[in-house]
Amino acid sequence: MKGSGKQVLLNIIRRLSTRILGPELLADATKQIRSGLLLHGSTAEESFEHMAHLRWGSIEDQWGRKQQGIASTSGILLIQFVDALLETQELEAHVRNSLPELSNAEYHALEHSLRVVVSAMQMYEEVNNIEVNEEDLDVEGWVKNLTSKYEHHFLRQGKLPPK
Numbered sequence: 001m002k003g004s005g006k007q008v009l010l011n012i013i014r015r016l017s018t019r020i021l022g023p024e025l026l027a028d029a030t031k032q033i034r035s036g037l038l039l040h041g042s043t044a045e046e047s048f049e050h051m052a053h054l055r056w057g058s059i060e061d062q063w064g065r066k067q068q069g070i071a072s073t074s075g076i077l078l079i080q081f082v083d084a085l086l087e088t089q090e091l092e093a094h095v096r097n098s099l100p101e102l103s104n105a106e107y108h109a110l111e112h113s114l115r116v117v118v119s120a121m122q123m124y125e126e127v128n129n130i131e132v133n134e135e136d137l138d139v140e141g142w143v144k145n146l147t148s149k150y151e152h153h154f155l156r157q158g159k160l161p162p163k
Helices: 005-016 023-040 045-051 078-086 089-098 104-120 125-130 139-155
Strands: 054-060 066-072
Touching: 005 023, 023 045, 023 054, 066 078, 078 089, 078 104, 089 104
Parallel strands: none
Antiparallel strands: 054 066
């Protein structure tokens, strides 16, 4: 077996989070995500116990659109858990106390980044039709486009873009 735990987990997340899986594939997806989390995280006894409470879940939102991703066995998606955590004033106070050098803008930027990264690990039915094959993905084009927009955002305010 070759590859680091990180490589294996990211590969599994990439494969699972870029398409909506039918109900018949969810059990296998659960085996995959549990294995990836164990390999990258830890195979200590408590990690196996934690994995017993996780699965690759599928829910429908209030508009009937499917969302799939890492979930509790009761059906709470990881992004829902993260959103609930980040909404608590106690968590924000704890972070600010632990990291006093963190500015308000930095706190909110990191909070936003956490939500974006976690949401990228799940699949939303409404974006299923714009997902492309890996070989057709234009990462460089997107980086160029968004870097230009980032710089333009600051320049139109008369500021130099932060590097």
